[in-house]
Amino acid sequence: MKNPWTKISAKEVYDNPWIQVEEHQVLAPTGTEGIYGKVHFKNRAIGILPLDQENHTWLVGQYRYTLEEYSWEIPMGGGLLEEDILESARRELKEETGLTADKWTELMKIHTSNSVTDEVGFVFIAENLTLGETEFDATEDLQIRRLPFKEALHLVMKGNITDAISISAILKTGIRLKMI
Incomplete structure (x- = not known):
């Protein structure tokens, strides 16, 4: 158009x-x-929803300066525009959770706030996971929580998870897993 x-x-x-x-x-x-x-935005938004064989996922908790409140989210971060999107996702997952994954599925492309920004995000499901050491960047003070995916879905429905990318990823994955 x-x-x-x-x-x-x-x-x-x-x-x-x-x-x-x-x-x-x-x-x-x-x-x-x-x-x-x-x-x-000079970076892409990159979100990762890790899923293990028991249908557990990982959330990352941190205080969000702009909101002035604590937020639980899927692992996510920024990927340089010239960087491969999947490589950005691999880096962010390792950095924030210590996880690496052998299987990656692109879940969605998302516009985060299309009324005022050109930011584009990409979300992946990461599976066949191996746990390793986190590699937080200098500004990150994160808590990591492994929980059943159904519990993450419940947290979205109760309004305890408010991040738009996390909500979208969890709901779409819930539909894919036939939990919704």
Whole structure:
């Protein structure tokens, strides 16, 4: 479909190693002039839902600075745009849980907040797992929890897991496993 929006002008208002913020003057599809803020992500969002032979999964807990609250999530992180998506997923799983996987299935592509950002995420199911040592990066203070997948699904349904990528991954996997 042809883009019905017209960009009149754009200017960068902020830039750091992870994001760039732009201000766009636009003409909406209705002909109305307006302003649009766009957050450009310099990485892809990468999520991994590990599943062992007993249908257990792993969640990672951490305090999320921007939300000012603690969050339980599937293992995830950022992958450089020029890096292979699966290699990013392998690295993030190892970094945050110590797990490596012999079987990888792409579960979905996801747009995290398409009204203000161009961020694209990819989520994988990781199976045939081997446990090793974590490799947290310098900013990570994580808790790791192994639990039955059904319990993770229950945490989503109760509203205890609020991260959009985690919710999507757990619900879609629940459907695939015929638990929903």
